[in-house]
Amino acid sequence: MNMLFFQSEEVLNNWLTSNHVERGAVMTMPQLWELSQRWYHNRLSPEFHGRTAEQVQQIFRELGLTSEFWQAS
Amino acid sequence: MDESQFWDIRAFVYQHFAETTRPPRVDEIASRFNLTHEQAVSAYEELHQRHAFFLQPGTHDILMANPFSAVETSFKVHASNKTYFANCAWDSLGIPAALHADAEIEAACAQTGGTIRLSVTGQQVQSSDALVHFLIPFKNWYNDLTHT
Numbered sequence A: 001m002n003m004l005f006f007q008s009e010e011v012l013n014n015w016l017t018s019n020h021v022e023r024g025a026v027m028t029m030p031q032l033w034e035l036s037q038r039w040y041h042n043r044l045s046p047e048f049h050g051r052t053a054e055q056v057q058q059i060f061r062e063l064g065l066t067s068e069f070w071q072a073s
Numbered sequence B: 001m002d003e004s005q006f007w008d009i010r011a012f013v014y015q016h017f018a019e020t021t022r023p024p025r026v027d028e029i030a031s032r033f034n035l036t037h038e039q040a041v042s043a044y045e046e047l048h049q050r051h052a053f054f055l056q057p058g059t060h061d062i063l064m065a066n067p068f069s070a071v072e073t074s075f076k077v078h079a080s081n082k083t084y085f086a087n088c089a090w091d092s093l094g095i096p097a098a099l100h101a102d103a104e105i106e107a108a109c110a111q112t113g114g115t116i117r118l119s120v121t122g123q124q125v126q127s128s129d130a131l132v133h134f135l136i137p138f139k140n141w142y143n144d145l146t147h148t
Helices: A009-019 A029-040 A054-063 B003-020 B026-033 B037-049 B089-099 B137-141
Strands: A002-005 A025-028 B062-065 B077-078 B082-085 B104-110 B114-122 B130-133
Touching: A002 A009, A002 B089, A009 B130, A025 A029, A029 A054, A029 B089, A029 B130, B003 B026, B003 B037, B026 B037, B077 B089, B082 B130, B089 B104, B089 B114, B089 B130
Parallel strands: none
Antiparallel strands: A002 B130, A025 B130, B077 B082, B077 B104, B104 B114
């Protein structure tokens, strides 16, 4: 329910209306790929032991995700 | 069990997922790390608590080790001559990012049910009109992970 694909902006707006939910955050595929690479590039490494809230916030900041939606607390 | 062994188990789970498209069972962990069944269960519970991966509620089977899903979903990822399932739209691109591999992704549009096809080649995603929508603000993501 949280992270879903839509074929277009128009289709997304139809979904928001029909499900009576407010618009959250929207990304294009290049933006999502950039986030995915930053988030998951070292996930298979034995050295990856998770991230602190501050480290997560740093990643979002580096990608320009600075709105209230992306705040950790 | 010392701290380093927890992370060795976590690394093995991810390696197993990447190589086989499924997570190891508790008995496989016990055998691989020379643990009792109870010790392996305890390790899985501890790693679940630490959000290293997530168990099926009421079981000791891994449900999610993001970006990988242990169950079939509407987010299918073909990469490295295997077919993986992702947990969500983000994780669909998370799998090729984690594997550092090219991928072809088949997912369903949440409104129309139509197939959305994405392609990752040479560490680039090919252009698409598709969008991803995040419904829940980040601070609430871990309140209910299966909903997230």
